[in-house]
Amino acid sequence: MHIEVRGLNKSFGDFNAVKDVSFDIEKGKLIGLLGPSGGGKTSILRMLAGLETPTSGDIVFHGQRVNDLPPQERGIGFVFQNYALFKHMTVYDNVAFGLKVKKLSKEKIRERVMYLIELTGLKGFEHRYPHQLSGGQRQRVAFARALAPEPQLLLLDEPFAAIDAKIRTELRTWLKEMIERVGITSIFVTHDQEEAIEVADEIMIISKGRLEQKGSPWDIYKNPETPFVASFIGESTIVEDISILKGFESLSDQPGTKALIRPEYIEHGKPGEIKLASAATTATVRQLHFRGSEWMVELAIGDTKLITYRSLEREVLQVGGQVQVLVHRAYMFNDDDSWIMENPLKVDPMPIHI
């Protein structure tokens, strides 16, 4: 189902939980709604489902405005954060609920329920009650129940929040596959960026009620449009005065401009290890943290702190030792503007012409 949202607002009393949110979602896409807690993700989802009335704005499904349609008529499936399974019904009856409402024949219901139970790997559990299931199994039941009436749009509110980290990765791969197989437009909420990046076709970043950016995970990572997005996605350090770094000296005449630097944009090495020595700055190793598969290195240039990673293959650094640092690019921002700046010294001083 094609979804269009225009100028959506929601206030609770005098608190604006959602502010002027607009977006389009193409049919069949899997969208991740990502943002810090309290940002308004659940509120947006609930308005799409019709469980909450927007203060203003339009919600359009398939070119038809659905603001005044009750949830029963919207053709959406909703998976709640804590699943909200009918606790006095068996797994079978939970999944069958939406079909019984439609007054389908017993055989049709049975066929569809058994298909979904098999699809979600719940075979053998049909006669259990929700309290006799594990968290992961409950999640599958909630998923099967939402899919049963063949909705056009599936909304999932933090579907993995209540599941421990290990099964979580497994389940989200499963969910992505499942959604692809069914081919249903889906939106899921998460505040785990790794989850959003891994699962979603497109990510929408929501913060303080606003839609900060919408795009593919790679796009958002590469070209963050706002400082919030830049700092929220991926790891980064904020540098107050970037002009101390070679290549960025020109920014000293722009006070108030800060730089956001990702660890992977920082090249470091012992003197001589960096080919473009002319673009490198000297830094002191402040601290080393072992991170299982690599070292996290805390560097200091004057008062400025930088964070980067070092492979275990390379020679181990000493705390207090000196290294050369080359910053390839930085995300710059001040009060009225933000841009990405490549290190101008990186242009090879002796380009090879063939």
Next chain:
Amino acid sequence: MRRLWIILTYVIFTLLLIVPLVKIFTGAWEEGIDGFWDALSRPQSIHALMMTGIIVVLVTIINTLFGVMLALYLVRAQWLGPRLKRLLNSIVDLPFAVSPVIGGLMIVLILGPSTVIGALFADMGVNIVYALPGMILATLFVTFPIMVREVMPVLQEIGAQQEEAASTLGAYSWYTFWKVTWPSIRWGVIYGVVLTVARSMGEFGAVLVVSGNIMNKTQTATTLVYQDVENFNVVAANGIALVLAAVSVGLLLLMEWSKKRREVH
């Protein structure tokens, strides 16, 4: 020290509950089965027990319907503003705070034969005060908070999510209520019914004020006991009290059972 307290508790318990019960029992049988039977088969006894029965049945039905409905509205309805909800919520408790006698008096003051509304109803041939409708109203007033207070916490505890899930699955409110909400609040409602039956059966003050205690007309079991005691007809008083006590014991057992079920679900 602790044992002393336990013994003391038992002694007080026995004195307050068991001794009167035994007294009632022996008192009712003082003149043998015939005396007990005679006391019960007096026309005023039969009438009073019947009145109590009618009041209990009607009050319980009305109270259950409206109590569950009000609880649903107070917990779930979004169109009721939070302030109105708070106001209604405190009004629900009013009958618990006000003495039943005052409650009865309020009904007499509002609907009595000398008031405008009372006269209006009298013109239509319906007497409210000093008649069955007033007695039902008085008992309703006294027992109204019971059901609301039993059901509201259960509704709050189960939350709205299961109902919301049902609505996204296409179910409208009536279907959702019976298939999703009712199974969760069922035992709370049953417990509330038992409490309402017990309370409306035993109600004395409010009914006494409203009914005028007219024999064979507006007398209930409790007001008859009161009258028999006044007339030193102890055997008859004990007989009727025994019937009431027996029902109460039955209700108590039912209450225990439903309370247990309520905790399980």
